[in-house]
Amino acid sequence: MRSATRQRLVSLCTLGVALATAIGFAVSTRGFAIDRVDLNDAGIWVTNNADDVYGRINLTAGSLDGYLTPGSKSSSSLDVFQDGASVVARDIANGLLIPVDPAAVANAVAGQAVAAPDARVGMGAGTIAVLDPSTGQVRTASYAPDSVPTLAGVKPSAPARVTLGAATPAPAGSAAGRRPGCRSAPRHGAAVRTGRRPRRP
Numbered sequence: 001m002r003s004a005t006r007q008r009l010v011s012l013c014t015l016g017v018a019l020a021t022a023i024g025f026a027v028s029t030r031g032f033a034i035d036r037v038d039l040n041d042a043g044i045w046v047t048n049n050a051d052d053v054y055g056r057i058n059l060t061a062g063s064l065d066g067y068l069t070p071g072s073k074s075s076s077s078l079d080v081f082q083d084g085a086s087v088v089a090r091d092i093a094n095g096l097l098i099p100v101d102p103a104a105v106a107n108a109v110a111g112q113a114v115a116a117p118d119a120r121v122g123m124g125a126g127t128i129a130v131l132d133p134s135t136g137q138v139r140t141a142s143y144a145p146d147s148v149p150t151l152a153g154v155k156p157s158a159p160a161r162v163t164l165g166a167a168t169p170a171p172a173g174s175a176a177g178r179r180p181g182c183r184s185a186p187r188h189g190a191a192v193r194t195g196r197r198p199r200r201p
Contacts, residue, residue: 043102045087047078054080054089056102066105070098081123085146088128092117097130099149113151123149129161130154136164 043056043065052075055067070078070091079090080100087100089107097115099108113130115121120131128149129140137160141153152158 045080045082047080049076049078052076054078068105068107070096081121083124086143086149088123088149090115090121097151097154099151101148108148111151113155128154138162138164
C-alpha cells in the first residue's frame with residue numbers, strides 16, 4: 001500500500017511539473033536540432049564546438065556560406081536557435097545569448113543578454129523564452145518574423161512573465177529532489193490515511 005501510494009504521488013508530481021513547464025514554455029526547442037525550418041531563407045544555422053564557431057549552411061549551394069565566433073572569450077560550448085530567418089546564438093560557457101543578423105552575417109552584440117549556463121532556452125513562433133531553474137522564473141521576448149530578435153525581455157533585470165517555482169536539490173542518496181507544488185511521499189514508518197479503519201490483530 002505504501003509503495004503504491006508513493007508511486008502515485010511521484011507520478012502525479014512528475015506530470016504536474018511537466019504540464020507547468022509546457023505551459024510556461026509554450027515553445028521549447030532545445031539545442032540546434034531544428035524540426036521546422038523555413039526553407040525560403042536558404043540557410044540553416046549550426047554549431048561547431050571544436051572550432052568555436054556557428055555558421056549558416058546554404059541549402060541551395062550545399063555549403064557553409066558564413067560563420068561567426070561568439071566573441072573574444074573562448075567557449076567551446078555553443079548552441080543556436082533559429083525561427084525562419086531569425087537567429088539567436090548561445091554561448092553556454094560564458095552565459096550569453098547573442099542575436100545574429102543573417103543578412104550581414106554578424107553578431108548584434110549590442111542586443112545580447114545574459115543567460116546562465118544552466119538556464120533553459122526555447123525559441124519559436126516569434127517568441128524566445130528563458131527559464132532560470134534556480135528560481136523557476138520564466139522571461140520572454142517577442143520579435144517580428146524574420147527580424148533580428150530583441151532580447152531585452154529575457155535579461156535578468158526584466159520582470160518575469162511567470163514563476164514555476166524552483167526545484168529543491170535532491171538529498172544525498174535519493175533519485176530526485178522534491179518538486180515545487182508537490183507533496184513528498186510518506187517517509188518510511190509514517191502512517192498513511194486510507195479512509196479505512198485498521199484491522200484489529
